[in-house]
Amino acid sequence: MVDMDQLQQRALQELEDVGSSEGLEAWRQAYLGRAGELTTALRGIGQLPAAERPAAGQRANQVRQVLTSAFEAREKAIEAQSLAAMLESSSLDVRLPGRPPSLGHLHVINQVLRDVYAIFAQMGFSVFQTREVEDDTTNFQMLNIPPDHPARDMWSTFYTTTPGVLLRTHTSPGQVHAMRQFHPDPFRVILPGKCYRYEQVTTRSEYMFHQVEGLAIGQHITMGDLKGILEHFARQMFGPERRLRFRASYFPFTEPSAEADVDCAICGGKGCQLCKHTGWLEILGGGMVHPTVLANGGYDPAIYSGFAFGMGPERLALLKYGINDIRLFYANDVRFLQQFG
Ligand SMILES: [Zn+2]
Numbered sequence: 001m002v003d004m005d006q007l008q009q010r011a012l013q014e015l016e017d018v019g020s021s022e023g024l025e026a027w028r029q030a031y032l033g034r035a036g037e038l039t040t041a042l043r044g045i046g047q048l049p050a051a052e053r054p055a056a057g058q059r060a061n062q063v064r065q066v067l068t069s070a071f072e073a074r075e076k077a078i079e080a081q082s083l084a085a086m087l088e089s090s091s092l093d094v095r096l097p098g099r100p101p102s103l104g105h106l107h108v109i110n111q112v113l114r115d116v117y118a119i120f121a122q123m124g125f126s127v128f129q130t131r132e133v134e135d136d137t138t139n140f141q142m143l144n145i146p147p148d149h150p151a152r153d154m155w156s157t158f159y160t161t162t163p164g165v166l167l168r169t170h171t172s173p174g175q176v177h178a179m180r181q182f183h184p185d186p187f188r189v190i191l192p193g194k195c196y197r198y199e200q201v202t203t204r205s206e207y208m209f210h211q212v213e214g215l216a217i218g219q220h221i222t223m224g225d226l227k228g229i230l231e232h233f234a235r236q237m238f239g240p241e242r243r244l245r246f247r248a249s250y251f252p253f254t255e256p257s258a259e260a261d262v263d264c265a266i267c268g269g270k271g272c273q274l275c276k277h278t279g280w281l282e283i284l285g286g287g288m289v290h291p292t293v294l295a296n297g298g299y300d301p302a303i304y305s306g307f308a309f310g311m312g313p314e315r316l317a318l319l320k321y322g323i324n325d326i327r328l329f330y331a332n333d334v335r336f337l338q339q340f341g
Contacts, residue, residue: 002041004056008063011037015067015074021082024075031067038064108340109210109329112313112320113192116212119236120190123229125214128181128189130174132196136164138173142296143253151252156198167196171213172253175289175308178215179297186218186304192313203325210313217289217299217306223256226286226307234262234283237316243269245280254287254308266322274322281319284311 011031018024031038038060045056106114117127136147145151155169174191182189191213199205216225231244242265246258261282264275271277286309291301299306314326321340328336 002037002044004041004059004063007031007037007041008066011067012070015070018074019078019081021075021078024071024078028071032064032071038067105341107329107337108317108321109313111340112317113210113212115237116192116233116311116313116316117190119233120214122236123188123232125188125190125216128174128178128191129193130171130177130191132168132194133160134166134168134173136166138176139166139168139170142176142293143172144290144292145252149252157196158198169197170195171211171310172308174213175215175253175293176297179217179294179299182217183298186216188216190214201327203327206314206326206330208330209326211310212313214286214309215289215306216308217294217297217304219304221288221305221307223258223288223307226288226309229307230260230284230286230309234260238262238265238320249285249287251285251287253290253293255290257285257287259285260309262319265319274319283315283319284309286310 011027014030015027018027028036030036033039042057042060042064045053045060048056139157140149140152140155141147145155157169158167160166171191171193174193178187178189178191191211193210194208195211196208197205199207201207214229216229227244227246234242234244243263245261245263247261249257249259251257259282261280263269264272264279264281266272266274267279269279271279275281286307289306289308294301294304294306314329317323317329318326
């Protein structure tokens with residue numbers, strides 16, 4: 001006959017080391033299961049001499065009670081342990097310091113655009129938004145650029161599958177829309193937005209870029225007004241010491257036409273790498289609205305006059321921040337963009 005004291009002691013010791021529900025089940029099979037040690041021992045009682053059976057049976061039943069209640073206690077302890085472990089691993093620890101949300105900010109070009117809006121707003125210019133998809137008539141012909149005009153060579157763009165419908169090459173077609181909307185009143189607007197050109201992307205040109213067009217129409221408007229407005233703009237944008245110079249130029253939709261340079265803020269006009277040792281940086285083009293364009297907008301050129309100018313916010317940003325590659329603006333490299341947060 002099996003030594004019941006020894007069996008009980010061994011079983012209880014092993015139970016103490018059980019740490020999982022799988023281990024617990026294995027222990028139960030080993031002692032209390034059908035083929036377990038205690039069950040086998042109970043069956044063996046029948047072969048004992050009749051006088052020994054009652055005492056042996058009583059002792060075996062005691063051991064079974066002890067092991068069964070020890071098993072139940074251990075089962076509860078293991079359940080409690082695994083519940084605590086699960087809560088620990090999945091719970092939210094409210095004592096931890098929070099993770100600060102990472103805030104985005106305006107793209108550097110949008111910042112420059114807003115600077116431009118604010119400066120012109122001080123001078124009474126409102127923002128006039130027009131379409132990016134234009135027709136050939138408004139993008140070219142209304143602006144004095146007929147189909148065979150050589151200026152079109154510089155303005156190849158993206159065409160849609162609808163004949164004559166294209167992505168605008170400049171913001172100037174907005175001049176026609178603005179004049180037709182405000183006619184016959186005098187008005188002052190800036191026309192910001194995206195433009196497109198079908199050309200090779202280099203450090204100085206992109207297939208998509210922004211322009212801010214300016215347009216003032218009224219009576220007795222002169223080139224002197226244009227110069228005064230642009231000088232004020234340059235000083236607000238680049239600093240009060242800045243000087244502006246005009247150079248004669250040519251655009252099909254202005255007459256006379258000029259390009260404006262601002263003296264280099266880096267070298268103060270002495271000459272440096274940024275200004276290619278000229279002391280001057282080109283910032284925009286403009287002139288008096290061509291009589292044909294005025295008439296296309298509905299204004300009688302014998303009574304009305306106006307000036308128009310156009311500038312590139314990317315170029316303003318290149319100059320303002322000393323950036324040497326226009327492609328950086330739209331490459332979506334966060335390391336570049338974060339510098340302007
Ligand atoms: Zn310079």
